Amino acid sequence: MLRSSLAAIFVLLGAVHGGAAIAQSAGDESLEDSTVVFEADFFDQFQPVSVNDMIDRIPGIGLALGRGGGGGRRGIGGGGNEILINGQRITGKSNDSRDQLRRIAADQVQYIEIIRGTSEEIDVRGGSQVVNIVLVEASSRSSVNAEVNADLIQDGTIAPGGRFSYTGQTGNLNYVFAMESEPRYRKNDTFEVSRDAAGNLLEVREENIIRDQDDLQASMNLGYQFENSIVQFNALFGQTSPPTSVRRTITDFRGSEVSVNNVREGNQFDRDNWEVGGDFEYDFSAGSTYRVLFLVNDAESDFTRERFDVLDTGDDKNLFLRSLGRDRERIMRTSYTWNVAAEQALELGVEGAQTIRNNGLLVGSRFNQGPASDQTGGLPSSEIDNAFSEIEEMRFEYFGIHNWQLNDRMALESQLIYEDSTIEQSGDVNNARSFGFLRPRVDYRFDITPTMQFRATVEKEISQLSFSDFSVSQDNSDDDQNIQGGNPDVVQEQSWRYDFNLEYRLPEGLGVVNTQLYYRDIEDVIGRIDVSTSEDNLLSARGNIGDGQRYGINVEASSKLSYLGLPNALATMRVGFGDSKVIDPFLNRERRMRYPGRWSTRASFRHDYQPWNFSYGFNYSWSDQQGLQRVNFDLFDTERDFEEYNLSLFLEKRASNGVTFRFDVQNANDRESCRTRTRYEGRITSGVIEEIEDYCRTEGIRYAFRVRHTF
Template sequence: MTRQIIISPLIRASALSLVAFSLGALVNLAYATEQNPDLEAQDESSTVIYPASFFQPYNPVSVNDMIDRIPGVSISGNSGGRGLGSGGDLLINGQRLAGKDNSPRDQLSRIAAREVERIEIIRGTSGELAVRGSGQVVNVVLQDSGARASTSVELSTDRQIDGSLQPGGSISHSRQSGGLSVMLSAAADPQYWHEERLERSFAPDLTPTQLMEEDKVRDRMRYQTSAIMGYQMNQHRMQLNALYATADHPVDVDRSYFAPGTNNQLTRLEREQFDNVNNNWEVGGDYEYTFDDGSRALLLFIVNSDTNDYTRNRFDNDAPGQIDGEERKTLFIDSDRQTQERIVQTTYNWGLTDTQDMQVGVERAQTILDSALLIGRDSGSTAPSPEFGGLRPALGVSNLGSTVEEMRYEGFAVHNWTLNDRMTLESSVEYETSEISLSGSASNSREFSFIKPSVDYRFNITEALQLRATVGKEVQQLSFENFSATANTSDNEQDANAGNPDLVPTQEVRYELTLEYRLPNETGVVSSRFFLRDLEDQIGRVDATVNPSSPISAAGNIGDAKRWGVYLDGSTRLNMLGLPDALISTSLYLFDSEVTDALLGTTERINGRGRFQLGFQHDVTRWNFNYGFNYGMPLNGGNRNVDISSIDWSHDPTSLTMFVSTVMFDDVTFRLESNNTLGDEWCRNRVRYDGTTASGQIRELEDACWSAGQKLALKVRTTF
């Protein structure tokens, strides 16, 4: 009952906001039509074109600045699925980039706005597109001037709530000479984080038992370099891209424990040191040949590696402030992980008739995870070992070294059919076969095969109103880290999660229905998307306990599940208020889910209930001035997470980002941002149990909240 009381007012407030926006959009429509009767004459195709001249009054520096001025556009940049696939929602010159870390979305901030000829918003499906199955596709078309060059530079400074300053910056250079194009970039991204946490503990009768204050500092700077080289001559087009990034950094944690009471006496000090090694590299490319009859053959490949290692040491002092109060090492964790991918895909596209075309392709993908987890404690019966930080090895939960490898082959066929000038139908079928093998601490090998059909139907009910209906089957990518023991970083009382070599992929059948209405003269977009997901072999937490005195959980398949909901989005210019250069966007996401928990046998949600978002930006063009904000509010009242010996309620904070920018000296942009402006906190309520959660015997209650506070960022950008 309490949860319903929390959720209902938020939903009602969000619904009222969306209704108000919808009424505003209708007024905007009437106003725009009255001012110009020709505004209802839309492009009869499913593509909306924004020429470069549309963005000139806003003085954009990068392509990202241009896209921010287009109503109803949201870009992820890749398919988000297994392997390369054929999905995605972003193209550059009609082509997608063969990359994952080096994604096209990241490149948009490095492409100078003055190099853009036009931006296309493609709402239909076609065999001409290099991606399939997206609600809409953004195609950035660059100028074909034969010879051009530009350099973009950005300098930044972040100020944290603790007063620390972290400088950063980036530089990118692009050049085209005939059919050869090159883009080089380098960036230093400050990712400093200072978090303060307060945690209170209570006995089952709500008597205070302990107060803990934590101070965590992450001193990280991420350095990245990337290069893209393309060449086009007659019927040949090829592209090669590469990326390298590193972000090695320390993390220092200090905890102070107090006895509750009037004096809050300090009882214990705890200190942790993390040494992190994070780096990744990627090389990808593609080659396309266009035949005389218009058919195309394409070859893509990706090779990448991602290393994520850290060493963690914990020190305790049970006698703070005393002469004999010496620190002692109580915990050592050494976690090493390296993931490698090698993917190659080839496709062939050709036209069947004037209204139909086909694409067929095959893909081979190899994914390898090498991992090790060494845990040493100051208690136990084993002899201390230097390999375990001089402590006693916890062999029952350690992973001395294991390798998970997946070899996957996929064949697919896509048929595109323009039924008439208002309807299109895209149907596809994929056949996937794979083998997953585990070696090292455990040995296991299994084979899988899946058939994944899908249908995408689009109907332009009017020139402005489009209906999209999609039915398809997907297979979710397994997290190979779940196959072997991994460190638990969310619970100080549980060092590790067990591995599960018997995991199988979750299968999903998705149903979607979308209605999208575009206001005349491209002043706004209103859309609603309803979805239902039927999931098989959903992954959750299962009991992996070997020693009853030390309960431990692992990721495991827990059965069937369902997810359903609606996404309501709207974006419009405020013409009706006399502010044609002001853009307001609002979103209301409402969804629910259910699955039977394997630990308690109760019906639980897979994730939250929804979120409300409101964004606004206004360009005062006569002053070269721009300002705005983005606000987000969760609607779920908290997420409930059941584990082997605890149940958590986690509460996400509201978020408010504000910005103001101006262009000076003709081509230099100064932008001031405020992140987490309200300083809101993440909070968690945790109930700990004696033994397992199934026992029902409460041992302790915990309430914790933490935040990094407000962050200010000043950015200066220019292009020359």
């Protein structure tokens, strides 16, 4: 598989270079001052419904959207969001600019630009490139973007959904209102065989898991343009409440006679979340700019798991688990930017953030001693240390950012942040710690030619801790161990990040070839550590295991295929090679980390056949299935994952009345995901194997049908 992936990318690279010499002018792309511009006229031939449809036709767009934003990033600093709308970012995590791409109608767009340089005018840091969606200027405009969809699951279930958005402008007011229901119904079948070290059969487990989930979401985005300033406000509300049923058959071969036990689970997950964000930007006559941004969000979750033995006399409950969680965040960021010299600008500012996490865990078991409790589902409760806690972080960042256009081909952006934070934990455990970090960053860009750019970035990064790790939590992946330990003393990973990119944009807008070299020098790597209080109750938790390194190379090529006789066809391929190393805390020897894999490959193809207004294509991905980086080392077991390649297909038809019909085949190869878990007698250091479990899961082929239209 690796050889074929390498061969394919080299063929693509050779083809794009060879085709560049004979290609005719594409007429869709212009290159000005490191900015690539795609006018709206180019996309008209594809009859796009939303901005997403336009983005799909741009070669190499994955380079600009490769980092990903969203809720995982730390604070609302300039990094992590590579999409602007009218040059403005959206202050949000659950509701950010990337979410707007499917909500904004294509007829609202004037042009799309890919910004490859740096500038104080762009409130984004850390992205290799930035995509700016520029909307049509009009005194009044509006449109409705509608989609209805349905998924067909392997058990015959049809799961409907839909999206509706209303976008427009009235005078200086821009607005987007959206509602959506996304079907996420899933049916999984699992099969597990357990053997002892000698290979003798111990147990066979078969499971049927059905999760009936629909994600509901409503959002709004407002922006008002004054003469010298702009105000933006956005809000989002989301809700999901999926029940999950589990049917499990356990065949036990340990005794003198084979026994069969039937087990069922009734699980319920409820989550409500909301988010409000906004920003204000004022441009002074002297060319300076003042910005202030804020973000407030709240997400509350409740997961209950109940397990029953299915007997002839009825169901007998033997386990109750309930996890309670609430995440709150309040952030404000303000800055002032001005020109300090010709071609130089300086931004100074401060960001303050309060993050609060509430954890709670209730466990009841039929095998516990003591009276039954209503709080634990009518079962005797388990006494658990560090089960309830509140973790609060107060963090302040003081930052300065200097932009320097060295000449018409070179730009340098330097940044210095001092971070001061305090983390307090209260409840079952009381703890308080303070941290201070200095975080420099340098970003250098050199346009070797108008079509070739070199980028080099050196950055000190501090990871965002998961406050769920501070206290005991459920372990839903291991029936022999229902909980995982908590660690109030875990600290942030610190890493020096080194990135070097060479990008070549092919002549006549044919495509892009990019090569990235990266190296990560990490301090306080987070992994599994021993938090056992006794030899009779071994327990592990996430904690710091020492220093480590990650390094690798990624090569990506994206090209139109007109030189192969396929006009309006676009192919993209990416191959990555990587490695890592860290000292395992249990075995005290060097091993790989779980990522990056030794190799990974990703490919996509799309062909718009204009005579029929018809499109088809595929997406494919796979990664290394061998090597120690796919092994998760724990205190008392190891888990090794195996996954087949992932393939999805699509067909799309655009009708003359502007309606688009799309048919997707997701998980087209019905891939199997497997895991081998090796359990040891006591700690893993004993080397004595107790049991080997071979587990596989299938989800089945999923069919999706969508109808979209803009009114």
